Amino acid sequence: MTQQAMKSGNILAAIAALTVLLFGGWSGAVIGWLLGAAAGLMACQGKKIPSPKTGIRLGSNAGLALGIWILIASLIQGLVLFPATGQSSLGVIQGLLFGGVGLVVATFAGWLMGALQGLGSKRQQATRAFLAVILITFPLIDQIARTNWTATVIQILIFALLALGLNIVVGYAGLLDLGYAAFFAIGAYTTGFLSSPQINLEWNFWLVIWIAAAVAALAGVILGAPTLRLRGDYLAIVTLGFGEIVPVVFRNLTQIQIYEPISRIFASLLGRPELAICLVGCDRPFNLTGGEAGINPIGRPTLPLIGTFQSGQYLPWYYLILLLVVFSVLMIGRLRDSRLGRAWSAIREDELAASAMGINLVQTKLLAFAMGATFSGFAGAFYGAYISAIFPSVFDFSVSVIVLCMVILGGLGNMTGVLLGCTIIMAADRLYLPQLAQVLKSILNTLVLPNVANPALRDFLATSIDPIQMRLFLFGLTLVVMMIVRPEGLVPNAERQAELRSPDEESLAEVRSQ
């Protein structure tokens, strides 16, 4: 157990150090605050903490260890990396200041989290409250520290909604869905239709988001119905097809003319097509989806006091999506523990046996699809309003795959794992990789390129060392390594872990003691 705590502590330290090296400045303080709390929690995980004192010792030790790494990284960043990128050295004092604050904050966060773990019966509540404080204050801290991470965190939270929804279908009910982005698209386009000049409807966002979720749920049922008899691979292929069809439909619904069908038949029989009664798009074909150019602009939410949400002001958006995610986590938790949730896990385990227990397979599967789709409907509605424009190319196959990877990487069927998987993939992709690219480029420009004489080699170096271009490669590599090292995901569902791991002594002992 302690060994595991040390291992996770090392991982956190590596993340914190990397963050400081890449971003510099006050990022050490922000990451120290976030990961210090995580380190404190992990140090106490699975242990009996008799009093806050024990927790404080464990937590602040973990926070301090993390903080030392932040301090070291700050010094390296300020004294070595900064000059290497062509800027003047920060000097020891400033490096010590940034790192020192990071160290103090990390230790404090670990200390506080440790203390809360010692609260006995209120331990869980206190941890949740602290977590809530961290999440609520994050954009403020982000602003003070000038790290500008809030926009990325909003993206992470949008994908968190998607991953949570997909986890219902794949993780709980065991139905492999490769076309999940379709529901995201349907949610977004529903929002686009109902609150944009496209068809001259400007409904209120607070109403539209519910309609979008309902329409997505309905689409889930419509997709689910033909797949009920399919299992495993076959189901995956059908959902894949659905995921491909939906964006294509949205791309092509640009010239709609609808005739009343009976009059149309008569008109063609008579050989006089002008007699057909036209219903929609009579004068000129009606453009529903805007094709490749998409729908733009989409209406934004408005609240009293705040007014209409603006694109540059992240705070209201952040709190809205945070609220949606928290609401979804609570709802899905209730669903999982309900009768329906038990029926889901039964059909995941064995359909025939589940059916013999008197579980209605049709209803249970359709509800899994519908519930899963509902949450991506929320995500789609938020996304449409947030970006204020939607294009069919945003919802292609890669989105379905990435969301599926988040679910599998984090741990199928475990919400904490899924959220963690989502955070890791999105943060790496949207935050760390671009920053890494920038830092590498500056280093290349100041240190390497001036010293390379051969112009061909110089060109080659300047264009080929770009981590952004390698992102799919890095992503694939991560997946391969993960599946070999930890096939059950980062935070596995206990059931799945038992199945995937060979029954070595440790897990056998665990099973016995349960």
Place this chain on the structure above:
Amino acid sequence: MTLLELRDIHTYYGNIHALKGASLRVEQGEVVTLLGSNGAGKTTILRTIQGLLRPRQGSIRFEGRALESLSTEAIVRLGISQSPEGRLIFPRMTVQENLEMGAFSRRDSLGIKADTERVLMLFPRLRERISQKGGTLSGGEQQMLAIARALMARPRLLLLDEPSMGLAPMLVTQIFSIIRDINTQGTTILLVEQNARMALTVAHRGYVLQTGQIVLTGTSKDLQSNETVRKAYLGET
């Protein structure tokens, strides 16, 4: 009183005619066994009774009610539950959760609690393993769990599909004595078995199924002394 009656049942797997007009009857309180070799259609009969397969022709009546058009869900609620062939337990659920799934069709939590207690009395081994995952149990324990889970629906008719399959001889004897206990406590049982010798010791009556048709029926005693049965199913010459 007749609890279950099948009349001239024809069931198909696609184009394969699996049951060719099978008829049988189970009286209240009986243990009736269905004998037959591999592929005779024994499992098909049980699945047809529970609505997992639909007969193309024929009638199934349970206490006078027609079952052919009811969903499996409704049939389970009427009081027919099954311990399926090959012990299809839920491997990643604990023993406790498996039992709860067995009671899925019921909503009376007090009754469920009482029945959990009752089946754990019948199968004390399961009590020892109550929080262990189903998949980690031994073969015999899994079979016990499958039967116990079927009992959790508080069935009036219990369908048992090959409870002795793949078990050591001593366990087989144990399982069959429990089957007898379940019957004495008032549950009617339709038992499908390849182990004809054991099946005929607990059953009151039996049917012999051959390529989708009932070819022989009688009391266990009659069947035990029947020439054909002795040769084909009891392995005597």
